Amino acid sequence: MPQTRNQISGGIVVGPAILGRDITVILPPQIPMATSGLPAGSPTFTGRQRDLDRLLDSLKPPGPADQTRDERARAVVVTAVGGLAGVGKTELAVQAARTALGRDWFPGGVLFADLFGYDEDRRRDPGQVLEGMLGALGVPGEHIPAHAQDRSRLYRSILAEFAAHGQRILIIADNIDTPQQGELLLPADGVNAAILTFRHTLAMLNARLLDLNVLDVDGAVAMLDAALRIADPHDTRIPAGLVGAAQLAEVCGFLPLALRIAAALLAEDPALTPAVLTGELQQVQPIDGLAYGDEGVRRAFELSYRSPTPHQQQLFRLLTLNPGPDISTTAAAALTAQPEPAVRAVLKEMARAHLIERGTAPGRWRMHDLVRQYANTLSLQHAEVDHRDQALHRLLRHYTVTARAAVAHLNPTVEDPVAGGFGSRWQALAWLDIELPHLAAAAHTAADVGHSAVAIVLPLELAFFLNWRRLFSEWITMSSLARDTAKRIGNRDGEGAALNNLGLALVEVRRFEEAITAHQDAVAVFRETGDRNSEGTALNNLGVALRQARQSEDAFIAYAGIAFAYQDPLPEVERFEEAVSAYRQHLAVCREAGNLHGEATALNDLGIALQQTGAVDDAIYTYQDALTLYHRTGDRRGEGQTLNNLGIALRQVRRFEEAVNAHRQGLAICRRTGDRRGEGQTLNNLGIALRQTRRVEEAVTAHQNAIILYHETGDRHSEAMALNNLGIALRLARRFGEAVNAHRQGLAICRQTGDRQGEGRALTNLGIVLRGVRRFEEAIKAGQAAVTIFAMAGDEYSEAVAHATLEESIRASTTAKD
Structure with a gap:
């Protein structure tokens, strides 16, 4: 019987084969329809090179090493590109496909299908898409199965045959809505590749995930x-x-x-x-x-909003009530009055749908600005159904109560801070650091929408934290908000408390006259309301402002380095005497009320004022009494601050070793309590005391450590002060070049911050060290500038000191010339 031989080459046949003796069928080398549906790439495509490279990396043909890997390792050939509506997912997929085709990575071509997963009117069933793709692969219509699962099996078999014949194909399924919509379209051979685009994150598809952000x-x-x-x-x-x-x-x-x-x-x-x-x-x-x-x-x-459940849609609308840049899961639970685990699950689902985004920290969520505008419109439309006002009230209450619990760890008068919910100070500080922008925004929102109590209480609760972190600008802003709100609604107690906090913040930024006015107003309010305890606190703070208004940092001896600078008390002590009077009044009020902690604070501040009036021995006794009371009340931070002040006073009466010991004790307390500001102050003063005992290298180290702390906490004023003190210590250690650099750095900071007094002191000390290295012209120039600054400021004492150092430089220059 004659032998029948069939040969099919150059392609893959799907359907009936022709049988006959010695018949050869030569198929075209490529199916043209495979790429005919790929959209054109946009010429405006830009800003996505990194994303494009990542996507192309997943599309590379398998190399020789890949061919030997097991089947499981080769299976990741699907890339799921997700992101917000309008972020450019389709464009990235098209650009990657065209680039890959240009590199001949897919000789079999590209199959592209838009499933319109988010458009109910045009949404395509996977079975419909498979019918079109099978047709593009050359399958006659009469051989395409009726059911989607059967179509998928045939489709995958054909793709595998193409792969086996070196005709690798890329599949792009655009705008899928669910994993089920995309699963049937995926190749299963480990060679062909697929790109899926979606607005949900489809982590269950065993695909490489690529979530797109907006452009920079x-x-x-x-x-x-x-x-x-x-x-x-x-x-x-x-x-x-x-x-x-x-x-x-x-x-x-x-x-x-x-x-x-x-x-x-x-x-x-x-x-x-x-x-x-x-x-x-x-x-x-x-x-x-x-x-x-x-x-x-x-x-x-x-189109994206239609997909979520009604519960998810409601949370999407309510999230716009949060006034800050993002929101925690806990706050979202408070907003909805739902259990946190249930809310967390809804938030995760919304993030998968790219209606919201994960924030910069775990458990935080945010919205794109345009999405937020869209959601806010919906929220206003559904305000009654969503009980929008009640939701906002719950959120504001959550922020206020939680802030109070966190700040309790910074308030030495709170006996059991853990009772509020935070297990440690560090946990409380971490929460406050993250939430501060939202707390500030919540306070302003509360004032705008009539939740006046929150607009007053929340800024007051945050005072300890804002002072702790040295966030004085924020403290002033929030205290002003609380003051204005309280005044508007006639809440005199709230107004007095806000004025008191405002004065404290103003002192820290050296706006002394405004601070004095704020404290005087607070005293008047509390006298009117009969609140003697608060009146005493306001009087104490008034004393601080009055003292600081005339006080030169650390009695100026730390800067000038000349003998007569500390022999007499500073002139113009009228305001220090006013401060002493205010502190004594506060002390009387606290003793009358049995307020031991207030009494300790009054004694500490009274000691500072006495020191400035020249009654240093009285100040020392006062500090020692304050230490006893701080220890009894368990205020370790207050104890550390008072030890620092005691060290300064002991140094003034030349009891230098006792001063060093006091500062070292204070330093240990500051480190145990995490008081970084107090640690910096104590290190700076320790350096000065060590200098007086001629342990200048130890002094240099102390000042350097203080500078690091001030820099880390952003306290530029204190950083400049410590740099000047470092310059003095370096000069005494005969490290003149380093001393000049330290003074110049301190001078630069003073100029940047507008601290004219500090600038004058830096110039005075710079002149001294320049004179010591015989750079007389520079020394004279620095001295002249210092004299001018103090004269313009009306600071006669500092002007006299600067003038004396200038005359020394002039004399030294004249002698050198002779």
Whole structure:
């Protein structure tokens, strides 16, 4: 019987084969339809090189080493590109596909299908998509199975045959909604590859995940420019107005869809500048202005909003009530009055849908600006259904109560701070550090919407923390808010407390006259209300402000380094005497009320004032009494501060070794309590005491450590002071070059911060060290500048000291010339 032989080459046959004697069928080398549906890439694609590289890395053909790996290791050939609506997922997939085709990574071509997963009117079933893909692969219609599962099996078999014949294929399934929508389209051979784009994170697909963020400002501006130059190659509006372009990009939230629409609005009106368009968009909600024809940002978000459950939609709307940049899971639970585990699950699901994003820390969530505008519109529309006012009240109460519990760890008068819920001071500080922007925003929101109690109480609760972290600008702002709110509603107790805090914050930024006024107003309020204890506190703080208004840091001896600087008390002590009077009044009030802690504070501050009036021995006894009371009340931080003040007083009466011991004891307490500000102050004063005992190298180390602490805590004023003291110690150690550098650094900080007194002291000390190394002209120049500064400030005492050092420099210069 004659032998029948069939040969099929150059392709893959799906369907009936032709049988006959010695028949050869030669198929075309490639199926043209495989790539016919791939959209064109946009010429404005920019700012995504890193994302493109990551995606291309996952599409590379398997190399020789990959061929030998086991099947499980080769199975990750799917990349899931996720992100917010309008972020550019499809464009990235198309750009990657075209780049990969250009590199001949997919000889079999690309199969592209848009499943419209978020559009109910156009959503495609996976079975429909498989029918189209099988047709593109050359399967005749009559051989395509009826059921989706059968179609998927045939589809995967054909893809595997293509792979076996070196015809690797890339599949792009765009806009899928659920894992089930994408699973049937994935290859299973470990050679062919797939890209899925989605608005949900589909971690269950065993795919490499690539979540897209919005563009950075440079990429966004470049996209605007590219889009305009396509419409008109000579359009230079973007490079000619880069500031306006950057502002426009920010209003667009750096979202590619919004940027394309903004570019279209600019392109149709050649006279419109980016700055003007930005202004127009800010006059309305940008999400409403960013629309062009049927395409708009709101429309894209609406499609995403349809997918979540009603419970998820409600939380999405309520999240806009949070006034800060992001929100914790705990705060979201307070907002909804739901158990935290249930709310956490909903938040995770919303993040998968890219309606919200994970924040910068675990358990925190945030919204893109344009999404927030969209959600806020929905929230206002559903205010009654969502019980919006009650939700805001719950959130504000959560912030207030939790802040009180956290600050309890910083308040020495709280007996059991752990009872509030935070197990340690460090946990409390960590929460406060993270939540401060939200707490500040919550206080302002409360004032705006009529929750006056929160606008008063929350700033008052945060006072200890803001002082602890040296956040004086925030402290002033929040205390002013509390004062104004209390005054508006006639809450005299709240007004007095806010005035007291405001005065303390103003002292720290050296706005002494304003601080004195604030404390005087607080005293008047508390006298009116009959609150003797608060009146005493206000009197004490008034004394601090009065003292600081005339006090030179550390009696100036730390700076001038000359004998007569500490022989007599500072002149013009009237305000110090006023301070002494205020402290004595506070002391009487505290003793009358049996307030031991208040009595200790009054004694400590009275000691400082006595010191400044020249009654140093009395100050020492006063400090010792304060130490006894602080120890009895368990206020270790107050004890450490008083030991520091005692050391200064002991040094003034030349009891230097006792001063060193006092400072070392205070330093140990500051380190145990985590008082970094107090640690810096004590190290600085320890350095001065060590200098007086001629242990100058130890003094240098102490000042250097103080400078590090001040720099880390952002206390620029104290950093400059410590640098000047370091310069003195280095001069005594005959390390003159380092001393000059230290004084110059301190001088630079004083000039940056506008501290004219500190600048004068730095110049005086700089002149002294320059004179010591025979750089007389520079020394004279520094001395003259110091004299001028003190004369302009009306500081006769400091002017006299600076003038004396200047005369020494002039005499030394004259002698050297002779």
